[in-house]
Amino acid sequence: MPDGTHTTIGQPAIRIDGRAKVTGMARYASDEVVANPAHAFLVTSAIARGRVRGFRLEAARAVPGVLDILTHENVGGEAEKPQPMSGGDTTTTLESDRIWHDGQIIALVLAESFEAAREAAHKVEVDYEAETPAASFGSPGAEEEVREAGEHKDYKLGDAAAAFAAAEVKVDARYGTPTQHHNPIELYTTTCEWRGGKLTVYESSQFVYGLRASLAKQLRMDPGDIHVVSRFVGGAFGSRGGITARTAWVAVAARRLNRPVRLVPTRDQGFTIVTYRAETRHHIQLGATRDGRLTALRHEGWEVTSRPSQYNVSGTETTARIYACPNILTKVNIVHADRNTPGFMRAPPETPYMFALETAMDELAVSLGMDPVELRRVNEPERDPATGKPFSSRSLMPCFDQGAERFGWKRRNPSPGAMREGEWLVGWGCAAAAYPANIGPAACRVTLTAEGRARVQIAAHDIGTGAYTAIAITAADRLGLELGQVLVELGGTELPAAGLAAGSSHTAGICNAVAKACEGVRQRLAQAAVTSNEGKLAGLDPASLTLSAGALRGPGGAAEALPKALARAAPGALEVYAENIPQGLPPESIGKVYQGQMAMSRGHSREDATTYTFGAQFVEVRVHELTREIRVPRAVGAFAAGTIVNPLTAYSQYMGGMIWGIGAALHEATEIDPHAARYVNDNIAEYLIPVNADVRSIEVIMVPEQDSQVNPLGIKGIGEIGIVGMNAAISNAVWHATGRRIRELPIRIEDLL
Amino acid sequence: MDVLLKVNGTEHRLAVDVRTTLLDALRERLELTGTKKGCDLGQCGACTVLMDGRRVLSCFILAVAAQEAEIATIEGLAGENAPLHPMQQAFLDQDAYQCGYCTPGQILSAIACVQEGHANSADQIREYMSGNLCRCAAYPKIVAAVQQAKPLMEGS
Numbered sequence: 036m037p038d039g040t041h042t043t044i045g046q047p048a049i050r051i052d053g054r055a056k057v058t059g060m061a062r063y064a065s066d067e068v069v070a071n072p073a074h075a076f077l078v079t080s081a082i083a084r085g086r087v088r089g090f091r092l093e094a095a096r097a098v099p100g101v102l103d104i105l106t107h108e109n110v111g112g113e114a115e116k117p118q119p120m121s122g123g124d125t126t127t128t129l130e131s132d133r134i135w136h137d138g139q140i141i142a143l144v145l146a147e148s149f150e151a152a153r154e155a156a157h158k159v160e161v162d163y164e165a166e167t168p169a170a171s172f173g174s175p176g177a178e179e180e181v182r183e184a185g186e187h188k189d190y191k192l193g194d195a196a197a198a199f200a201a202a203e204v205k206v207d208a209r210y211g212t213p214t215q216h217h218n219p220i221e222l223y224t225t226t227c228e229w230r231g232g233k234l235t236v237y238e239s240s241q242f243v244y245g246l247r248a249s250l251a252k253q254l255r256m257d258p259g260d261i262h263v264v265s266r267f268v269g270g271a272f273g274s275r276g277g278i279t280a281r282t283a284w285v286a287v288a289a290r291r292l293n294r295p296v297r298l299v300p301t302r303d304q305g306f307t308i309v310t311y312r313a314e315t316r317h318h319i320q321l322g323a324t325r326d327g328r329l330t331a332l333r334h335e336g337w338e339v340t341s342r343p344s345q346y347n348v349s350g351t352e353t354t355a356r357i358y359a360c361p362n363i364l365t366k367v368n369i370v371h372a373d374r375n376t377p378g379f380m381r382a383p384p385e386t387p388y389m390f391a392l393e394t395a396m397d398e399l400a401v402s403l404g405m406d407p408v409e410l411r412r413v414n415e416p417e418r419d420p421a422t423g424k425p426f427s428s429r430s431l432m433p434c435f436d437q438g439a440e441r442f443g444w445k446r447r448n449p450s451p452g453a454m455r456e457g458e459w460l461v462g463w464g465c466a467a468a469a470y471p472a473n474i475g476p477a478a479c480r481v482t483l484t485a486e487g488r489a490r491v492q493i494a495a496h497d498i499g500t501g502a503y504t505a506i507a508i509t510a511a512d513r514l515g516l517e518l519g520q521v522l523v524e525l526g527g528t529e530l531p532a533a534g535l536a537a538g539s540s541h542t543a544g545i546c547n548a549v550a551k552a553c554e555g556v557r558q559r560l561a562q563a564a565v566t567s568n569e570g571k572l573a574g575l576d577p578a579s580l581t582l583s584a585g586a587l588r589g590p591g592g593a594a595e596a597l598p599k600a601l602a603r604a605a606p607g608a609l610e611v612y613a614e615n616i617p618q619g620l621p622p623e624s625i626g627k628v629y630q631g632q633m634a635m636s637r638g639h640s641r642e643d644a645t646t647y648t649f650g651a652q653f654v655e656v657r658v659h660e661l662t663r664e665i666r667v668p669r670a671v672g673a674f675a676a677g678t679i680v681n682p683l684t685a686y687s688q689y690m691g692g693m694i695w696g697i698g699a700a701l702h703e704a705t706e707i708d709p710h711a712a713r714y715v716n717d718n719i720a721e722y723l724i725p726v727n728a729d730v731r732s733i734e735v736i737m738v739p740e741q742d743s744q745v746n747p748l749g750i751k752g753i754g755e756i757g758i759v760g761m762n763a764a765i766s767n768a769v770w771h772a773t774g775r776r777i778r779e780l781p782i783r784i785e786d787l788l
Numbered sequence: 789m790d791v792l793l794k795v796n797g798t799e800h801r802l803a804v805d806v807r808t809t810l811l812d813a814l815r816e817r818l819e820l821t822g823t824k825k826g827c828d829l830g831q832c833g834a835c836t837v838l839m840d841g842r843r844v845l846s847c848f849i850l851a852v853a854a855q856e857a858e859i860a861t862i863e864g865l866a867g868e869n870a871p872l873h874p875m876q877q878a879f880l881d882q883d884a885y886q887c888g889y890c891t892p893g894q895i896l897s898a899i900a901c902v903q904e905g906h907a908n909s910a911d912q913i914r915e916y917m918s919g920n921l922c923r924c925a926a927y928p929k930i931v932a933a934v935q936q937a938k939p940l941m942e943g944s
Contacts, residue, residue, distance in 0.1 A: 049880055056888030057876040059822020059862035063889060066821035149816070150807040220826040220834050220923050221889045269824070269889030270923045302827040499887030499924050687883050687926060694925035719921060720831040726918040730927040 043512040044748070047683035051518065052267075052503040063267040065224035067237040069295040072226065073102055075288055076152035077281070077304055078142035078159045080134045083168035083712035084373040087132040087141055091160040095144060098158060100151035105143040105288055107132050114283035115253045120245065120276055120535065120633055121186065122346025125376040128280040134163070135342055136375045137713040138307025143284050145292060149299065168373035168712035171214075171339055172316060179337070182367040187349030190421045193362035195320075198331035202322025206398045210319065210391040211779040212762070213704035214339075215312040216305070217380055218719055221269020223279075223305050227286040228295040233260045234286055239268040240526075241276045241496050242535040247528045248631020249278040254286060258631070266526040271498040272695075273379030276537045279309045303717040306705065310378025313339040313346075317391035321399050322362075327413040329360040336388060337368045341376040345369060350388020352639050353469055356647070357392065357431075359416035373712045379537055381695055382755035385470055386762065393466035393763030394778065397770065407465055407767070408435050408444065408651075419645035427644040427744040430675030431467060434651040434738050438465070438673035441736060442653040451774035459657040462772025468650035468674070468760035471638025472742075472751040474617040475534030475541075476625040477548035481510060482610045483556055487585060487597045488520045491552075495525040495545040496536035499691075500754055501684030502545065508680055509546040509748075513553030515582035515597070531612065532629045539648070539752030540635055546680060547748050548615035555611035557582050563604035570595055570603070617746060619643065644744055648751040650674035652693070652760035656768040663787040667697050667765065669732035675740035677751035682737060685753055689735040692757015698725045699758065700765035704781050792855050795820065796864030804851045811835045813851035814861060822862035822892045826921070833920030836893035837861050843900035862892035874940035875899050878933035886924035894920045898934045899941070907938050 055061040080087075092104055107129045116127045126135035134141070142159055146152035169176035199205065226237040234256070240246045243263040251258035268275065281298060289296040300308060315338050322331030334354050338347045351365035380386075400407040415432055418425050439445070447463045448454050454461040479493040491510045497503045507521040514521075524530060533545050561577035564570060564587055571593040572580060579590050587600040601609055614625045617636045624634040638646040653671045658664070672693050679685045702723035706715040716722045735757075742749045762780060769787070770776050777786050793800045793810075795818060802817050811828070814820045814837070826834030828847045835846040838860040846854075865873040872880065875895050885891045897920045901907050906916035913934045914927070922930065 050883065052888075053880045053883075054872070056885060056891050057862075057872065057879045057895060058866055059820075059892045061888055062821070063824075065825070066815075068819050068821070148805055148808075149812060150805045218923060219887070219889070220824070220832055220921060221887070222825060222827075267889075268887060270887045272923070299825065302829060302831070499885075501886075683883050684886075687886050687924070687929065690928065691886060691925040694927065698925075718829060718831060719827055720829070724921060724923060725925060725927070726921060727927040727930065728914040728918040730914070730925070733928050 043508050043518065044678065044680055048504055048508055048518055048681050050501055050504045050684065051507050051523065061267045063221055063269045064237045064239040064265050065221055065269065067226055067264065069226055069228050072295040072297045073145050073147065073292050074149040074152045075285060075296050075298040076144045076156040077140050077300055078144060078156050079304055079307060080137060080139040080141050082134055082163050082165045083137040085134045085163050085165040087134065088162040088164050090142065094158040095155040098151055098155040100147035101144065101155045102147065102292060103145040103288065105129065105284060106141065110287050113287045117253055117278045117280055118249050119346065119376060119378065122340065122344045122376065124343040126341050126343060129284060136307065136373055137711065138304065140280055140308055143288055145288055145296060170707050170709045170712035171314060171372055172337065172370055174372060174709060178371040179368055182347050182349065182369050187347065187352060187367065189351065190355040190363050190365045195331045195333045195362040195364035198362035199320045199322040199333060202330050203325045204323045204399065204402050206319065206321040206395050206402065208319055208395055208398060208778060210317040210394060212315045212387040212390060213780055214314045214707060215380060215699065215703045216705050216722060217272040217274035218722060218724060219270025219272060219274055222299055222302065223281065223309055224299050225282050225285045226295060226297040227289040229289055235262045235264060236282065236286065237264050238282060239275050240265040241271050241498055241537055243494055243526065243528050244532050244628060245535060245631040246278045250282055250286065253283040263528045265496065268496060268498045272381045273383065273537060274309050276379045276535055281308055302719060306714050306717040307375050310376060311705065312380035313377035315387040319391050319395040321395050323399055323403065327403050327405050327410050329358050329414050331362045332360045333364045334392065335366045337370055339370050339372055339374060341374050342371050344376040346377050348384035350384030353385050354388050354392040355421040356419050356639065356645060357467060357469055358414035359420050363421065382470060382759050385759040386699060389759050390762035390780065393760060394766050397464065397763065397767040398776065408439055411435055411467055422645065424645045427646045428740055428742040429647065429649060430738055430740050431649040431651065434649055434673040434675055437736050437738055438651040438653050438671050441734060442671045444653060451771050458660050460660055460772040462656045462768040464764045464768030464771055465651060465653045466760035466763035466767060468652055468756050470539055470648050470756040470759055472646035472648055472745050473538045473540035473635050473637050474543040474746050475635045476614065476616050476620060476628050477533040477544045478531035478614045478625060479548040479552040480531050480610060480612045481552040481556055482608050483514065483601055484608045485598055485601060488522065489514050489516055490522045491549055492524045492530045493533050493545055493548065494528060494530040495533045495541065497525060498536055500541065500688060501681055502541065504684060505542050505546055505680045506549055509549045510553055513550050513582065514556060515584055515586065534628045534635065535633055538635065539755040542680060543746050543750040543752055546750055547746050548613060550748055551615045552611050552613035555613050556609060559604045559609060559611065560587050560600045564595060564600055567603055646745045648674065648676040648756050650756050650760060652764045654764040654768045656765060656772055658769065658772045658787060663784045665701055665769065665782065665784065671734045671736065672757060673736035673738050674753065674756055675738040676753045677740050677742040677745055678749040679737055680750065685737065686735050688753050689757040690733045693733050693761055694725050694730055696758040696761020697729065699780065700762045701781050789852055791851050793851065793859065794857065795859045796861060806852055808851045809847050810849040810851050810854045811846040814846060820861050820863055824889055824892060826890065833897060834890050834893045836897045836920060838896055838900060841903065843897050862895060874937040878936035882929045882933040882936060884926050884929040884933040886926060890920060890922045894922065894930055901934060902938050902941050907934050
């Protein structure tokens with residue numbers, strides 16, 4: 036820890052919300068009970084491009100219990116389309132007759148029961164004016180353009196083309212990653228309830244203020260008249276980061292019926308009514324000297340998006356700053372197709388882009404006859420290669436060394452196919468992981484009560500990350516309390532604002548805000564104690580007083596119990612509100628969070644330093660010599676992410692990320708019918724996610740790292756990085772097992788026949 | 789249609805649409821929202837409950853067909869402020885979840901897994917717990933939780 040004063044930060048703690056989760060008492064947005072709700076069922080488009088000519092609704096309306104049917108014809112003007120968090124424009128739903136993609140929301144059926152709404156929705160007949168859609172890369176009608184610099188930048192250092200042409204050793208290869216869907220287990224439920232002109236929305240969210248702001252704009256309301264509630268979130272992974280179209284229509288429906296409305300979309304509708312990870316293509320050229328030093332690095336990416344959106348992830352922001360190289364050139368292209376608008380999904384830029392770079396690095400190691408870990412060591416940069424700025428901390432090689440040691444890497448026979456065990460071909464692969472240490476502004480209110488308890492209020496989001504507990508740990512640490520003495524309230528717009536829980540930024544943002552408010556409490560208590568005419572702390576320097584073990588303490592052992600210290604500072608409870616603005620962001624950035632906008636200091640865009648989390652991942656795969664079945668018996672991930680607030684939950688997060696990597700590399704792909712531009716396997720029996728039997732040994736090493744520059748608590752963030760190196764580590768291990776270099780994910784039996 | 793459901797030892801009389809699943813009856817009518825809807829297609833296991841001690845998917849059972857059975861849901865395992873069932877305690881201790889949405893189904897499935905005699909090795913637990921998807925991927929810790937709870941459940 037940077038200043039050596041923490042007592043509970045860094046100690047493993049069982050989740051404070053754990054009992055609620057194991058007893059079924061945790062109330063997810065889908066579980067909120069409202070009085071006498073009407074039930075909504077979506078009708079979605081059966082074509083991917085064209086227009087709705089009209090509806091025939093007689094059969095649907097005749098279903099007993101049907102209350103209303105919303106289409107563009109009767110409510111189109113009552114809401115505007117949502118504003119995505121990134122990428123500008125997006126597709127419409129009921130605002131017009133236009134069809135932008137398959138599965139687009141075109142009507143809502145409202146009924147007394149879920150069963151009646153579903154039956155009626157299936158009886159809605161639609162006349163389409165269909166056009167031929169473009170599904171993806173290479174489809175006739177898909178439009179490609181170069182992504183202009185703006186939200187994301189390109190890098191041009193030296194002359195990468197000339198350096199590549201002259202290089203002694205080269206890799207020149209193309210890679211691809213598929214469409215993937217988040218599939219959190221909680222469905223994309225929305226419940227809306229009006230009381231007078233005020234609207235309450237129960238929807239699981241990664242950014243309650245963002246949801247409120249967009250919805251207010253869509254419905255032309257004052258944001259203050261909307262209350263968003265999201266106490267527990269049943270998985271998110273990016274899918275609940277930005278508002279999507281459904282929310283406003285449920286609100287409109289509830290207003291028309293003058294009654295609460297609950298929408299529980301189906302699992303397959305979840306594939307088209309929210310975002311997804313778009314498929315990508317990559318061209319990588321690496322040039323190196325014979326001793327392995329990189330002389331040229333070119334990375335060009337292609338990403339699919341919807342017709343109106345400019346959404347892209349531009350992972351070249353990361354691939355340009357992993358390795359020392361004097362000649363770097365990056366470029367990103369976006370390809371518009373007749374698809375829904377993509378969005379954030381776990382490690383949005385790095386998961387696809389680092390797959391390409393880290394597989395190419397393995398290919399380079401093979402060409403050089405060099406150990407892949409040693410190739411990384413040779414190319415370890417002194418400073419950020421893309422900008423020349425220093426790294427606030429960089430522990431890539433300690434991660435590689437500790438990971439290699441645990442994995443037993445030195446026993447690896449470098450020849451492919453050389454490590455058999457019975458009928459199984461054994462392969463060992465590794466890859467680097469990196470993710471920017473991002474942080475956003477946040478506000479927080481801490482109330483200390485006469486009973487010596489603290490209440491912490493912050494509109495943070497616990498998407499499974501352990502935010503409830505991280506907040507409590509930080510407050511207990513700073514106020515000198517036991518964990519059980521801290522009550523945490525989060526997940527609602529009635530609370531002080533916190534930003535988007537995404538991009539591994541949230542723990543850093545919210546814990547630093549909590550610490551700041553707690554410091555305000557300490558200052559108030561200290562000031563009251565030292566200016567008092569009596570007491571052991573009178574006359575002392577207020578800066579020398581600390582809070583620990585239930586008391587305000589001075590140097591030399593003088594102490595005063597918390598209730599007494601509190602009584603001096605405040606007659607009842609002491610309440611402190613604080614706003615934390617991370618270094619490099621303007622003071623008004625907290626206002627942007629209150630207005631529901633993204634305001635994030637990114638690890639690759641800071642003035643003072645480049646701040647990144649690094650990791651190294653090692654994987655063993657086994658490929659059956661006859662069936663070519665692929666298994667992952669073990670994986671080791673070593674990560675250095677500054678201060679770890681709660682090692683127990685951090686382990687779960689890293690481990691979950693690594694298993695996501697097994698899914699991404701071997702299982703997950705949303706298949707698209709190229710003619711209909713329609714997702715084919717839109718359910719979680721056919722969209723394969725890892726199950727218990729797919730996972731065996733996953734080991735996580737938390738490499739100690741102190742970084743006092745990244746932010747006051749030294750927290751870098753851990754949610755994303757666990758997946759980042761897994762795709763390449765697995766593909767590199769498959770090469771080592773079989774001699775086959777698979778450059779398109781997922782890797783499946785048919786690729787190895 | 790009028791049905792009688794016996795849930796966690798309490799009898800409930802209610803009128804339901806014949807198409808209403810046991811899952812929707814529990815969640816929407818009895819406000820027992822600990823049982824979760826994750827797919828409504830029998831694919832994810834989030835809606836697992838015990839019927840006469842046997843683990844079943846409540847999205848695949850119509851409420852009208854559940855009338856003769858003793859149904860146990862997550863809410864029935866431990867009372868408010870009462871000691872947790874060993875499996876609940878094990879999930880808590882092992883951090884065998886993240887978001888927690890699949891957890892009620894995992895816990896009920898894990899209890900049945902032990903009672904069926906399908907928790908004799910890590911491999912067997914993995915196999916017999918693979919009907920319950922966890923997108924946060926807490927799987928290794930779920931296996932550890934089942935191993936922690938098993939001897940306590942068996943009284944050894």
